[in-house]
Structure formats: C-alpha cells, structure tokens
Amino acid sequence: MSDACYVHGYSQREKERLADQADTLSRLLHHDTAYPAGSRVLECGCGTGAQTVHLAAGSPQATIVSVDLSRSSVEAAQTRIRTAGYTNVEFQVGDIFNLPFEEQSFDHLFVCFVLEHLTEAVEALRRLRRLLRAGGSITAIEGDHGSWYCHPQTPQASRTVECLIDIQARMGGDSLIGRRLYPLLVEAGFESVRVSPRMVYVDASRPELVEGFSKKTFIAMVEGVRDQALSLGLIDPVTWEKGIADMYRATEPGGTFCYTFFKAHALK
Amino acid sequence: MSDACYVHGYSQREKERLADQADTLSRLLHHDTAYPAGSRVLECGCGTGAQTVHLAAGSPQATIVSVDLSRSSVEAAQTRIRTAGYTNVEFQVGDIFNLPFEEQSFDHLFVCFVLEHLTEAVEALRRLRRLLRAGGSITAIEGDHGSWYCHPQTPQASRTVECLIDIQARMGGDSLIGRRLYPLLVEAGFESVRVSPRMVYVDASRPELVEGFSKKTFIAMVEGVRDQALSLGLIDPVTWEKGIADMYRATEPGGTFCYTFFKAHALK
Numbered sequence: 327m328s329d330a331c332y333v334h335g336y337s338q339r340e341k342e343r344l345a346d347q348a349d350t351l352s353r354l355l356h357h358d359t360a361y362p363a364g365s366r367v368l369e370c371g372c373g374t375g376a377q378t379v380h381l382a383a384g385s386p387q388a389t390i391v392s393v394d395l396s397r398s399s400v401e402a403a404q405t406r407i408r409t410a411g412y413t414n415v416e417f418q419v420g421d422i423f424n425l426p427f428e429e430q431s432f433d434h435l436f437v438c439f440v441l442e443h444l445t446e447a448v449e450a451l452r453r454l455r456r457l458l459r460a461g462g463s464i465t466a467i468e469g470d471h472g473s474w475y476c477h478p479q480t481p482q483a484s485r486t487v488e489c490l491i492d493i494q495a496r497m498g499g500d501s502l503i504g505r506r507l508y509p510l511l512v513e514a515g516f517e518s519v520r521v522s523p524r525m526v527y528v529d530a531s532r533p534e535l536v537e538g539f540s541k542k543t544f545i546a547m548v549e550g551v552r553d554q555a556l557s558l559g560l561i562d563p564v565t566w567e568k569g570i571a572d573m574y575r576a577t578e579p580g581g582t583f584c585y586t587f588f589k590a591h592a593l594k
Numbered sequence: 595m596s597d598a599c600y601v602h603g604y605s606q607r608e609k610e611r612l613a614d615q616a617d618t619l620s621r622l623l624h625h626d627t628a629y630p631a632g633s634r635v636l637e638c639g640c641g642t643g644a645q646t647v648h649l650a651a652g653s654p655q656a657t658i659v660s661v662d663l664s665r666s667s668v669e670a671a672q673t674r675i676r677t678a679g680y681t682n683v684e685f686q687v688g689d690i691f692n693l694p695f696e697e698q699s700f701d702h703l704f705v706c707f708v709l710e711h712l713t714e715a716v717e718a719l720r721r722l723r724r725l726l727r728a729g730g731s732i733t734a735i736e737g738d739h740g741s742w743y744c745h746p747q748t749p750q751a752s753r754t755v756e757c758l759i760d761i762q763a764r765m766g767g768d769s770l771i772g773r774r775l776y777p778l779l780v781e782a783g784f785e786s787v788r789v790s791p792r793m794v795y796v797d798a799s800r801p802e803l804v805e806g807f808s809k810k811t812f813i814a815m816v817e818g819v820r821d822q823a824l825s826l827g828l829i830d831p832v833t834w835e836k837g838i839a840d841m842y843r844a845t846e847p848g849g850t851f852c853y854t855f856f857k858a859h860a861l862k
Contacts, residue, residue: 472743473852477773479740505745508797509848523795525854529776531788580777584741586793586852 351539354524355438355467355587356380363387365433370422370454371395371440375403377467381436382412391432393420422450429456435464441510442468445498451514458594464516466590470504473525473586474544476576483576486569489555490548496558504588516592528583540583545573619807622792623706623735623855624648631655633701638690638722639663639708643671645735649704650680659700661688690718697724703732709778710736713766719782726862732784734858738772741793741854742812744844751844754837757823758816764826772856784860796851808851813841 359381361367365388372378372392381390394400397419407415420426422440435454441447451464458464471491476483494501503510504523511519528535549570555561561569576583627649629635633656640646640660649658662668665687675683688694690708703722709715719732726732739759744751762769771778772791779787796803817838823829829837844851 470743472747475738475740475773477770477777479770502745502747505743505850505852508799508850509745512798512848520799521795521797521850523793523852525791525793527789527791527856529789530780531776580780582773582776582789584773584791584854586854588795 351526351543351587352380354526355589356384359384359436359465361385361388361434365389366391366431367434367436368425368427368432368454368457369393369436369438370425371437371443372403372417373399373439375406377436377438378403378407378415379410379412382407382410382415386412386414388414388434390415390436391418391427392416393418393422393425395419395421423453425453425457427457430459432457433459433462435462437464438467439469441466441507442494442501442503443497443499447500447503447510448513451510451516455515455594460594462594464511464590464592464594466507466511466592467587468504468507469501469585469587471501473504473584475584476573477582478572478576480569480572482565482569483572484569485561485565486548486555486573489560489566490551492560493551493554493558504586507588507590511590511592516594519590519592521588521590524587524589526583526585526587528577529581530579536577536583539585540577541574544583544585545570545577548573619794619811619855620648622794623857624652627652627704627733629653629656629702633657634699635659635702635704636693636695636700636722636725637661637704637706638693639705639711640671640685641667641707643674645704645706646671646675646683647678647680650675650678650683654680654682656682656702658683658704659686659695660684661686661690661693663687663689691721693721693725695725698727700725701727701730703730705732706735707737709734709775710762710769710771711765711767715768715771715778716781719778719784723783723862728862730862732779732858732860732862734775734779734860735855736772736775737769737853737855739769741772741852743852744841745850746840746844748837748840750833750837751840752837753829753833754816754823754841757828757834758819760828761819761822761826772854775856775858779858779860784862787858787860789856789858792855792857794851794853794855796845797849798847804845804851807853808845809842812851812853813838813845816841 367388367390369390369392372394378392392415400417400419404417435458444450491501508519508521526539528540635656635658637658637660640662646660660683668685668687672685703726712718759769776787776789794807796808
C-alpha cells in the first residue's frame with residue numbers, strides 16, 4: 327500500500343479527524359490494553375500516531391516500536407509523541423510484509439485500523455506472527471462499516487456509506503473486516519483467539535459522541551470519499567448530498583447512530 | 595394486536611425458541627434489573643413468560659403483575675412460573691392500551707419484546723406512564739433486526755432477513771425499533787432516558803451462542819416466516835432456501851454472527 331492509495335488520504339482534515347476519533351474512542355478501544363514493564367511491543371501501521379499516544383500512555387514502562395509505510399506519517403507520529411511527552415516509543419519506516427526485525431524479537435503485537443487496508447491480511451498476520459515470541463500476544467482492532475445504522479435511516483444515507491465500502495474494496499481493502507477478525511487470526515495460526523465487539527451507540531444524551539464520533543469521525547470519513555465516489559460514478563451528486571444530509575439529521579435530537587468496532591486478542 | 599396477527603405465531607417450536615432465547619440471553623439482557631423488596635412491578639406483554647421467570651428470579655421480594663393480551667399465553671406463563679417455583683407473580687389478561695389498573699399504582703414498568711409489535715408504540719408508552727408513580731422507572735428491551743449481520747454474508751441471506759422485517763412492518767410492527775427506544779421514550783414523556791446496547795457477537799469460540807442464539811433464536815425466527823414470505827411473494831423459494839443455508843454457513847467454524855438488543859431505562 328503506497329501513500330497514494332490509502333483510502334482516507336493524508337489531508338489536514340483527515341489528520342484532525344483521526345485525532346478526534348482517537349480521543350473520543352480511546353477509552354472504549356484501549357482501556358484494557360496495558361503491557362508489562364520491560365516488554366517489547368511492535369505497533370504495526372502507526373499512521374500519524376493517533377493510537378500510539380494511547381498505547382504509550384497505557385504502557386509507560388514498555389518499549390513500543392511503531393512502524394508505518396509512510397515516512398510523512400511516521401514523522402507526524404514522532405512529533406505527536408514528542409509533543410505529548412512520551413519517551414517510550416521508537417519509530418521506523420517499514421513495510422508490514424517485509425519488516426527489518428528478527429524473528430521472535432517482540433513480546434506483543436498491536437495492529438489497529440491497518441488490516442482493513444490490506445489485500446493480503448492473513449499473509450500480513452502470518453509474517454507478523456514470526457516476529458512474535460512463543461506465548462506472546464497480538465491485539466488487533468478494526469471497524470466494520472456494515473455495522474453502521476442510524477435513525478431515521480434513509481436509502482440515500484445507506485448508499486453514501488456503501489460508496490465508502492465500495493471504494494475501499496476497489497483499493498484492495500475490506501471495511502467489513504471487523505466481523506472477520508476471528509477467522510483471520512485463526513487462519514494465520516494464532517491461538518486462544520477472543521474477539522470482543524465495542525459498540526458505539528449515540529443519542530442526544532451523549533453529546534460528546536454526537537460531535538466526536540457521529541459527526542467528526544464517521545460522517546467526516548464518509549464525506550472524505552465524495553470526489554472519488556462521484557468521479558467513479560458510484561452515486562449521483564443529488565443522492566450523495568441527500569445521503570450526507572440524512573446522516574447529519576440522525577445526529578440531531580431524536581436521532582440515533584450506531585457503529586461497532588471489534589477488538590481481538592490472541593496468542594502465539 | 596390479536597392472537598392471529600402476532601408475527602412469531604403460537605406454535606410449539608415458537609415456544610421452544612422463546613425459551614432457548616430467554617435462557618441464552620437472560621444474563622445479557624436482565625443481569626442489571628432488580629427491583630427492591632415490596633415494590634410493585636407491571637410486566638406488560640409477558641407472552642408465555644420467557645422473560646417473566648428471569649424477572650421473578652431477579653426480584654424475589656417484589657410483586658410482579660404480568661399481563662398479556664393472549665389468554666393462552668398467560669396460561670402458559672402461569673404454568674411456567676408455577677413449575678419454576680416462583681410465587682411473586684400475579685397474572686392477568688389485558689390490553690396494553692386499556693389496562694384495568696389505577697393511575698400511579700405501580701413503582702416500575704417492564705416491557706420486553708412488546709413495543710416492536712405495536713403500531714402505536716408511543717401511545718402505548720404514554721398510557722403505561724399513567725400507571726406509574728412519580729419517580730418510578732420503566733425498563734424497555736427490544737431487538738433491532740437491522741443490526742444483524744454475519745460472515746460470510748450473502749445478498750440472499752440479507753434478503754431472507756428483510757422478509758421478516760417486511761412482514762412485521764405489514765402487521766403494523768417495527769422490528770428496527772431497538773435504535774428508536776430513546777426517541778420513543780422521550781416523546782412519551784419519560785425523563786432521564788438512558789439506552790444501553792447489548793450486542794450478541796458469535797464465533798466458534800462461543801458454541802453456546804452458536805446454538806442458543808444464532809441457530810435456535812435468530813435463524814429459527816427468520817425460518818418462522820417462510821410460508822408468509824413465499825405466499826406474499828416477497829421472495830422466491832430458491833432465494834429463500836439459499837438465504838437460510840447461507841445463514842447456517844455463518845454458524846460454522848470460520849463464520850461469525852452479530853445482533854444487537856437495546857435496553858432502555860427511564861424515569862417518570
């Protein structure tokens with residue numbers, strides 16, 4: 327996966343979206359991840375470090391090695407981690423399919439919002455598994471765009487979300503991967519696989535999620551593929567605008583919004 | 595809603611399905627419902643008592659008054675409760691829109707898998723609210739068939755589930771009501787409304803849910819509307835059989851199955 331074909335792109339708004347998402351969802355996704363003092367953790371596909379800050383905060387005495395294919399993302403992540411004051415993270419540019427580490431050189435693997443972008447997710451997991459010591463763990467977190475629904479829901483709103491799913495699929499990814507984490511990890515040879523869904527439910531009584539998740543994370547992500555969806559002819563502009571407007575309507579009082587992330591834990 | 599137009603029917607298999615469902619899901623749905631000693635609880639739409647047993651067990655010193663429109667269901671519920679040895683439940687046949695109780699005569703209301711079958715769910719909630727004392731609570735639990743998805747998923751499997759949704763809608767119900775509990779309760783005048791989703795996630799590491807939920811609860815429920823779906827022309831027999839077979843495939847190793855119930859708590 328090169329810079330050019332990352333579905334979410336590398337814009338400033340995308341950086342802000344990732345930061346909003348990470349802050350709002352960090353407790354839901356990361357509260358039960360903490361690595362012991364002295365352990366060596368490989369974070370694969372760290373991007374701009376949106377999850378890395380939570381990883382560093384949750385395991386202050388572990389050494390985290392964070393890798394990404396994109397040099398500019400690694401540099402942004404380095405800046406973010408330095409600004410936040412963490413000193414337990416090392417960064418490296420590298421390809422998940424060909425990482426420059428010795429076999430069994432990590433105690434734990436952490437892979438968040440990465441597998442969804444890979445055509446060969448099982449092969450990536452197999453290669454990562456080689457880097458893990460016997461008895462070490464992998465934690466994998468992914469969303470599943472097919473888990474999204476809202477009230478009131480309209481066919482146009484569903485269609486706009488399907489555009490994002492279609493575009494990610496055309497780029498070789500799978501945005502419905504959350505539901506597949508269990509079979510993927512089993513197929514890659516991991517053991518004791520345990521998946522726990524982390525559902526985000528939003529209504530007017532949860533204003534921080536209305537802003538931080540529904541608007542600034544999910545709808546912003548869908549809006550991010552507008553130009554691609556239109557230029558590929560997946561949807562017409564009128565349907566698109568109606569779909570986006572309908573999604574915003576579901577963020578108003580009386581509306582609800584649902585989405586599920588999946589977190590998997592497994593052992594070598 | 596008369597006996598004849600209850601979407602799930604009144605067959606022996608349906609009774610067993612409801613019992614399997616209640617046992618498998620009881621902890622997920624009911625673990626946090628317990629009423630204090632001496633309180634008076636109205637369970638509205640008790641059916642054959644599948645939830646009543648858990649209500650009686652969870653609040654042994656409360657008095658539970660369980661009501662249903664169907665005399666045969668009330669009799670089945672009475673037998674079930676007597677067999678289980680509970681003595682804190684009174685039964686009555688009655689219509690949710692016209693119950694023979696005084697205003698403010700209950701401390702708590704409990705409504706589980708009932709609102710989905712009503713055309714006028716808000717009106718039913720308004721009338722129930724009158725029976726509640728000031729400061730009393732309502733607990734409402736509903737599923738949402740639009741929250742279902744599986745892996746591997748096929749268009750035929752989705753179509754079979756849509757048949758169930760369509761048929762329930764034609765009968766005046768709404769099987770997508772889970773996501774609407776918050777606005778419904780607010781509109782009916784309840785306060786401090788809080789909804790918590792209860793997601794059922796099933797993979798091969800959870801064999802009790804493969805049997806108790808995926809097969810015996812959800813797929814059995816879909817299979818229950820086969821004849822109606824075919825006679826209404828909502829689907830052709832080949833697509834139906836393929837859809838059901840595909841759903842069973844998602845219960846085999848490598849498959850996953852997801853569904854979400856919604857539990858709401860609110861005050862008068």
